[in-house]
Amino acid sequence: MKKLKGTGASIGVAYAKAYILKTPEFNTSKKKITNVKSEVSKFENALSKTVSQLEKIKSIAAKKLGAEKAEIFDAHIQIATDPEIKNEVQQTIQEQKVCAEHVVASVFDKYHDTFAAMEDAYFKERAADVIDVKNRVLSNVLDVELPDILSIDKEVIIVAHDLTPSETALLNKQYVKGFITDIGGRTSHAAIMARTMEIPAVLGLKTVSETIKNGSYIAIDGKTGEVEIDPSNKKEWQERISKFQKNQIELKKYINLKTKTKDGKTVLLESNVGNPEDAKQALKYGSEGIGLFRSEFLYMGNDHWPTEDEQFEAYKEVLSTCKNQLVVIRTLDIGGDKKLSYFEFPQEMNPFLGYRAIRLCLDKPKIFKTQLRALGRASVYGKLAIMFPMIATIDEFKKAKQMALNCFKQLKKEGHKVSDDIQLGMMVEVPSAAILADQFAIHSDFFSIGTNDLNQYTFACDRMSKEVSYLYQPNNPSLLRLVASTINGGHSQKRWVGMCGEMAGDILSVPLLLGLGLDAFSMSATSIPQARKIINNLSSAECSKLAQKVLNLQTIDEVNKLVTKFLQSKKLL
Numbered sequence: 001m002k003k004l005k006g007t008g009a010s011i012g013v014a015y016a017k018a019y020i021l022k023t024p025e026f027n028t029s030k031k032k033i034t035n036v037k038s039e040v041s042k043f044e045n046a047l048s049k050t051v052s053q054l055e056k057i058k059s060i061a062a063k064k065l066g067a068e069k070a071e072i073f074d075a076h077i078q079i080a081t082d083p084e085i086k087n088e089v090q091q092t093i094q095e096q097k098v099c100a101e102h103v104v105a106s107v108f109d110k111y112h113d114t115f116a117a118m119e120d121a122y123f124k125e126r127a128a129d130v131i132d133v134k135n136r137v138l139s140n141v142l143d144v145e146l147p148d149i150l151s152i153d154k155e156v157i158i159v160a161h162d163l164t165p166s167e168t169a170l171l172n173k174q175y176v177k178g179f180i181t182d183i184g185g186r187t188s189h190a191a192i193m194a195r196t197m198e199i200p201a202v203l204g205l206k207t208v209s210e211t212i213k214n215g216s217y218i219a220i221d222g223k224t225g226e227v228e229i230d231p232s233n234k235k236e237w238q239e240r241i242s243k244f245q246k247n248q249i250e251l252k253k254y255i256n257l258k259t260k261t262k263d264g265k266t267v268l269l270e271s272n273v274g275n276p277e278d279a280k281q282a283l284k285y286g287s288e289g290i291g292l293f294r295s296e297f298l299y300m301g302n303d304h305w306p307t308e309d310e311q312f313e314a315y316k317e318v319l320s321t322c323k324n325q326l327v328v329i330r331t332l333d334i335g336g337d338k339k340l341s342y343f344e345f346p347q348e349m350n351p352f353l354g355y356r357a358i359r360l361c362l363d364k365p366k367i368f369k370t371q372l373r374a375l376g377r378a379s380v381y382g383k384l385a386i387m388f389p390m391i392a393t394i395d396e397f398k399k400a401k402q403m404a405l406n407c408f409k410q411l412k413k414e415g416h417k418v419s420d421d422i423q424l425g426m427m428v429e430v431p432s433a434a435i436l437a438d439q440f441a442i443h444s445d446f447f448s449i450g451t452n453d454l455n456q457y458t459f460a461c462d463r464m465s466k467e468v469s470y471l472y473q474p475n476n477p478s479l480l481r482l483v484a485s486t487i488n489g490g491h492s493q494k495r496w497v498g499m500c501g502e503m504a505g506d507i508l509s510v511p512l513l514l515g516l517g518l519d520a521f522s523m524s525a526t527s528i529p530q531a532r533k534i535i536n537n538l539s540s541a542e543c544s545k546l547a548q549k550v551l552n553l554q555t556i557d558e559v560n561k562l563v564t565k566f567l568q569s570k571k572l573l
């Protein structure tokens with residue numbers, strides 16, 4: 001038996017035989033050719049075969065995963081039909097008179113390296129798409145078959161160096177009980193798709209694809225990231241699987257219930273989304289509104305600043321999808337780790353403390369106004385709330401609010417309809433705002449606490465750094481006091497206070513947040529049933545007593561111990 005630990009990327013427990021998925025080794029060594037014309041046409045035929053294969057995979061993926069997720073294959077088709085890549089390969093074959101497979105490998109590798117060297121996580125991960133397309137083109141040039149995932153007809157856990165998006169999309173849930181890989185993290189395509197398909201996955205296991213033998217038994221836990229090879233305690237794993245499955249079935253009961261504590265207090269469980277399609281998915285998990293629409297994804301997925309009309313369409317779609325629910329759209333939160341391919345950020349020593357989010361928007365009124373106008377026009381399609389990210393001072397908030405009001409006035413002058421009920425609020429993710437929340441509340445219609453950044457700024461720890469990740473301590477009493485200050489500050493002016501940082505969906509935080517008086521919890525939609533189960537089985541009075549007690553503790557361990565005991569006593573853990 002051998003134990004490993006990776007990144008838990010998609011929850012679920014599985015025990016099955018390993019199926020090693022290996023892309024064949026292509027022989028791409030440099031060979032001189034004499035018939036240039038036939039070599040070029042060999043490449044062209046392989047490329048068009050690749051495009052039609054990708055079209056087919058895209059339509060299978062659209063049926064299995066929905067149109068939005070299948071869009072990944074548009075990126076692949078784009079790479080396969082990119083005239084620059086095609087020309088470069090054709091020309092090199094002609095000029096150097098070498099075999100197509102060698103040229104394909106070197107040209108695609110060059111593009112891969114360019115993406116891989118980019119700092120932005122999103123673009124970095126596009127490098128995998130280039131390799132995916134390269135392998136497909138090579139398999140067609142060399143007439144070597146790629147592994148046929150569709151032919152798997154026994155229960156397995158797939159083991160691979162990396163799973164490409166096209167491979168992930170073809171997995172059949174009936175037989176593929178989970179997968180593990182050497183590389184990748186929570187934001188890689190494979191991880192995102194695994195979560196959508198609800199297949200357990202553990203990624204980033206370094207060399208697992210080389211060390212596990214085909215057919216040996218493995219057990220994985222996609223939540224904790226645990227992996228066991230040839231486990232000696234099969235029974236224990238089977239118990240874990242049945243406990244997980246039982247829990248999943250039980251949680252389904254909570255999808256259609258209202259969120260209400262045992263003593264009758266109602267709160268909202270909402271979802272964090274990155275696009276309108278996610279909002280549709282969220283409804284399936286019993287989401288009661290959108291607590292955070294991260295509008296920056298509209299900007300990051302583009303090669304230009306999205307126009308007013310482009311943004312209007314996206315906002316209109318999400319508002320229409322959630323017609324009777326509040327939709328909180330956050331204005332552009334770019335900078336820090338989120339970069340744009342078409343905008344050069346200043347070189348700064350500390351980008352997370354620098355030119356980002358509302359700071360950039362106030363400095364670039366044209367960009368900001370385009371977004372505010374799109375939001376104003378979309379507001380008539382549902383219940384809209386707009387929130388400004390990274391607000392540190394009351395002046396910043398007042399400026400942003402005034403710009404929004406001016407835009408709405410101008411739109412009306414131009415004959416557009418704009419709702420009169422748009423709420424204008426702010427994220428509380430900078431300690432200065434949490435401390436002065438009672439004063440901010442005079443101006444802001446609501447607060448949404450962003451604990452991902454609030455934690456980063458409170459503990460002075462870069463949220464991207466592995467070395468200081470031990471300082472991610474949402475349940476530390478110091479952070480809880482800032483949360484309490486924000487909630488009390490908001491309530492002093494009768495404002496509602498929500499939370500959209502990861503903490504809102506954390507089982508060990510939910511009772512405390514409920515006890516501190518949080519009104520709305522926004523999280524990844526798949527966490528909603530679990531959070532509802534907890535809230536509906538607790539009384540807010542009891543939680544309030546617990547919360548007051550932990551505010552006077554000293555460490556996160558003390559807090560977690562107390563909450564664990566509390567939840568265990570209610571049979572909720």
Ligand code: PEP
Pocket residue numbers: 292294333429449450451452453454500501502
């Ligand atoms: C946060 O900071 O908690 C938050 C929700 O925003 P983001 O993670 O997008 O910075």
Ligand code: MG
Pocket residue numbers: 389429450452453
């Ligand atoms: Mg943030």
